[in-house]
Amino acid sequence: MSGLFPLEFLNEEAHLLTGILMGFFFGFTLERAGFGNARKLAAQFYFHDMAVFKVMFTAILVAMVGLYSLVAMGVVDMSRMWINPTFIWAQVIGGFLLGVGFIVSGLCPGTSMVSMFSGRIDGLVAFLGMFIGSFVFIVSIDWFPSLARLYVAGSMGTSTLPDVLGVSAPVLILGIVVMAGLGMIGAEVVERIFQKRRQAVELTPAPTPRARNWKFALTGSLAMLVVGAIAASPAPPVVASVEPVAIEPLSLAEDLIAGDPNLMVLDLRSATMTENGMVPDALPAADRAAALPYLQTLAPDTRVVVYDEVGIRPEIPQDWPRTLRYYFLAGGFEGWRTGVLTPVEPASYDLEHREQVARQNQIAAFFSGAAVQSSAVSAPPPVISSGGAKKKKNRGC
Amino acid sequence: MNEFTSTRSNHLIDPVLHAWGWEVPIYLFLGGMVAGIMVLSGWMALRRQGAGMSSARAAAPSRALSLLPWASPFLISIGMMFLWLDLENGFNAHRFYFVFEPGSPMSWGSWILLGIYPASILLAWTMSPSEFREGWMKRLSFVPALGRIGDWAMQHMRFMAGANIAMGAALGIYTGVLLGTMASRPLWNSAILGPLFLVSGISTGAAFMLLYRLADRERIFLGKLDMSLIAVELLLLALWMIGLATAGAASRGALWALIGGPYTAAFWTLVVALGLLTPLIGEWIELRHGAVPGRLPAILVLVGGLSLRWILVYAGQFTSWAGDLTATLH
């Protein structure tokens, strides 16, 4: 638990109440930006008024640079942040459709509410339309299996651009700031070109503040470059204790059978204990310092499962890489022995339960041989090799 | 003659905690709104009479305003339908009228409801536009008694107006007292609930009237009145909560449902922020700039009024004298 933010609340209700405050400022700002007016929003798509682009990207830059700077300073704990999961095909097609709906109605979902509460009847109608559209989607996903497949197509879990592009976040942010800055300059040029046939949208600030626009854009970009550069500079290492998460023996067994390449098991017990058996593929790590060079070769986000005899939550040494994810085996080796190696009897006639039992016994049969084998091997067994031979299960959710 | 008598409402003893369903808050909402319409139309009738005496030519009311009193008997009928839906033994409802129990608010309520029909219909008659009255007089001429009653009401307009204000106030207070005398629910066990529901009811009544095509000066009058009523309502809500907070462990536990418990977000969002503060600030800004109050603040007031009753009925049943232990533990 590192980082002060996001704030933690006493209960869900207190958390919910912050929503009304943030929403108020959101709605107020949208209204003052002119986004309660469908004509102003639609003008974006005819190059008459690029306010949608300018406001949206300025906001993204401010929030992005601010957030990642705070993360670099160790104030924000990103693991507690809700990041939109990626379902790439659903989002690509949904995004395109939303763009179509945007130009047809002149409003997007959030701004339709602002428009409605500025008294605009078209906003009210669009907002009601969203209820119909949502209902149509919810019903059609039951009726058309292809839509249900599209809804989950291209699932990548929580995926961020730095992971996908293989660029570090600060570099990417600097790139986005530069590109958005160029985009804004472009937007100003485009606006000027189309100004001749500009359909004056009621109350758009008159062309005079255009000079101010340049200053704003320039100062803003510079400020963000500075903040971004600070964020990109090596931040003081965040010294925080890592709390390993518990993993159930059966779940670990399944992962071992699946041959997850990003999985590493460490046995923290002394050599006398390991002679009575180890988790297959586990690396003896009674001397924690000796395991360090090995850990440093692992790819980021590799799951490292440690275990002792009885499953006490272990301390993760300060010098172990923070890029890895640490787990401890619930119940320790004892839990492994009783939970995985020991066959069980079905306790009820429930079909699901019986299937579970059957699966557990398969696992038990699989590993009881392997456990004997690995105890005989004194040298550290290769971590990945034996699992790799098994057929990989596609575990995409 | 109580529909539901229990001082031990605790899910360990009574498995049904939410004995009152969604029908009751709607009934309370419509009842409060009718109370508001009756009080306001009675008051506006009196004002008009006063103005008629002082100035030679009092400004004629808009057609919508003269017809609005007719909403009272219709809305109260719909409300009573919901109440009847909530009663387990709907067919026994007529028994309320065979006795009068001074100690039972439900008995009071059923008699108030009985008085509301003649009072509101007669006032609506006297306030209707003259061509409307003449048209119906012709159609109903086959019952001469009706004509005589109508004439009598026209001659006693001040009395009718006063009767409507009194009956409306009684109805408004009754909707709160109905909850307030339920000693088994600490959240409702407060004397402030009656005035709170009355003020809220008049406010929703004004909001309901604002939905129609009124003349500008009528809108401004109702808008200003609505603002004062909302301010008073906020004050009463604060008093009610302070009262609960200082009354003892059970009451504090009951209040917890609204300040930390499961109804916190709903109460502060829908009732206080959306239903009271937003229309208050919005109408204040509009009136300050000389704009005529529109329909949106009125809709928000109606949403807030319904939410207040909805949340109070459900949150009240969530809390109980025995339940406060679990409540304070959180």
Added chain:
Amino acid sequence: MKPKSYWNPYLAGIVLGLVLLGSFLIAGQGLGGSALPKRTIALVGSKVAPEASAANPVLGGYLEDDSNPLKNWIVVEMIGVMMGGFIGAVSAGRFKATVEKGPRTTTKTRLVYALIGGIIMGFAAGLARGCTSGQALSGGALLATGSWAFMLMVFAGGYTFAYFMRRQWT
């Protein structure tokens, strides 16, 4: 009262960015704009057809823990948006019951298109699990891969169909 001018777009963007940042810091999530319809349908669905709703891939997620699906941060935030929009419009002297439309179209046409557009957006926001606020703005600031794809596609969709809609707006 003469309506006030709109804010300079860069200033509005900075304020909006700070609001979004505040939302990240305080609530641990970004802003949204399309949860209310979906979750309202979930609430009604759970009362009218509980089994079908729980089995639905969209609604099932909202009904998992048996609590009221409207008890959600984004839903509360959307009520705040309504309040903010209202107070913002009233205090700028811009509150007016009217229809925004281009000079070449009728009110009726405009309202029909607003309804059709709203329906398309409701469908799209359901499919993409969010809208311009929840995906493009919030997810964009968090550098979420799908959100950036979504954002680019919104502009693609808008510009593609802008030609067909020109009578409505210009």
